[in-house]
Amino acid sequence: MPDIMEAAPGRFANPLTLRPGERGCCPACGGRALLPVLRMERVPTNSCLMLGTPAEARAYPRGEIDLVFCEECCFVFNRALDPKLTEYSDRYEPTQGYSPTFRRFHQDLAARLVAETGLRGGTVVEVGCGQGEFLHLLCRLSGARGIGFDPCLSEARADVVQDRAEGVQLRGEFFSDRSAEGLQADLLVSKMTLEHIPSAGRFAALAEQVARQSAPGMQIFIQIPECERIFAHGAFEDVYYEHCNYFTEASLTALFARHGFAIEGVTREYAGQYLAIRGRYTGRPGPGVSEAERARLRAMLEHFRDVCTAQIAQWRALVEQRRSEGKPVVVWGSGSKGVSFLTAIGGGEGVSHVVDINPHRQGHFMVGTGHPIVGPDALREIRPATVIVMNAVYREEVAADLKARGLEPELLAL
Known part of the structure; x- marks a missing residue:
């Protein structure tokens, strides 16, 4: 069949x-x-x-x-x-x-x-x-x-x-x-x-x-x-x-x-x-x-x-602190965890972008908060100071992706 x-x-x-x-x-x-x-x-x-x-x-x-x-x-x-x-x-x-x-x-x-x-x-x-x-x-x-x-x-x-x-x-x-x-x-x-x-x-x-x-x-x-x-x-x-x-x-x-x-x-x-x-x-x-x-x-x-x-x-306090220090923050992972995270911390005004490796997600926007979803290559221009990974199981994979692009931001994971 x-x-x-x-x-x-x-x-x-x-x-x-x-x-x-x-x-x-x-x-x-x-x-x-x-x-x-x-x-x-x-x-x-x-x-x-x-x-x-x-x-x-x-x-x-x-x-x-x-x-x-x-x-x-x-x-x-x-x-x-x-x-x-x-x-x-x-x-x-x-x-x-x-x-x-x-x-x-x-x-x-x-x-x-x-x-x-x-x-x-x-x-x-x-x-x-x-x-x-x-x-x-x-x-x-x-x-x-x-x-x-x-x-x-x-x-x-x-x-x-x-x-x-x-x-x-x-x-x-x-x-x-x-x-x-x-x-x-x-x-x-x-x-x-x-x-x-x-x-x-x-x-x-x-x-x-x-x-x-x-x-x-x-x-x-x-x-x-x-x-x-x-x-x-x-x-x-x-x-x-x-x-x-x-x-x-x-x-x-x-x-x-x-x-x-x-x-x-x-x-x-x-x-x-x-x-x-x-x-x-x-x-x-x-x-x-x-x-x-x-x-x-x-x-x-x-x-x-x-x-x-x-x-x-x-x-919420961590993201607000980075924002007050003028340090760009991005979230890695635009799925359900990302939506829930941004909603829970009050909309995530201190977060500029959400990153996802899924090409079908890129170019769209996060439900609830409207954050733009971008591919990893966009980070060369964004130059985030902090990347928050929505699932710790992907931390090493994300670290390798960042390093391959010449980036070494603070890397945190839920």
Whole structure:
């Protein structure tokens, strides 16, 4: 089967939003004991859209984040989410695939996943496949055919896929009840997507449906942000509107265990920033979250707001100090972390530009603040005194890029 890009009608309307009867309770387990965690107002409702003017970027709609903790299954979610304010379309540019650091991680992860699952031939389904980067890797290594779903699919950004495999079909649509009908798989993959899906419980139910339609023992691989790191360290840059879900190991494993998946492996990847589970469908519900674990996570979350506040104040003071000293500051990384960082510190008046190596981002403007997004070559003229890297995992890569351009600014990382 050739690599096909299909766009479905209504591709920008997420079918896995909450139904009226699901509101007011936990979208993962249905529990109603919800503990308030963190409120943030006037937050940009999209952080990866490519906007053409500073005015459009600054005027973009804003919304509210009201994080709550389910005391039954430990799931944390934004109960103030309005899905109509988010857009997943071909204007949405989330890929990290232009980074050599990320590509090495992707290649290693694909090789390990093929080895751990024993995948040889068969069918891989990926929900949230981006431009198909990871799906092509998996299928090329295993000889499997692939089916990928993503409403942000765009032929204009297909250059991010380096090595293509035969038999990969990409569908420019959300994963939904309709797309799950009759769908069969040997392995269902979802990477950095479940945190965007309002009805997490219905997503897990669809995974169960595909498993029941497939040969016995369908496997899953689910990767999401590692949220205990966010909660413990006050990583405010990792809290943004599109991320309506914040899973811990306890809540993620319990969600899929309730839907008949036996969890066979739990890993933390990418300098501890990603949490991943690997499991197999048995049809038998597994255990929930222990009372001791619920108490531990509840205690951690009680301090989250204060830790966030302290982190934001520290970075705001640093940027203001550099501005008062006449020292140009740039942010490296125009994705969600960059939008969240600039919004949290009050608009970032002390920041002149945002740098990104992704050519599809350059020439656009940061949602919320309107900062121009430039490529690394622009820094030869800007001559920043300080570069703040939005993800510490890229610090060495950024340092090498700066050195290659004859620049040695102060280099800081979140």
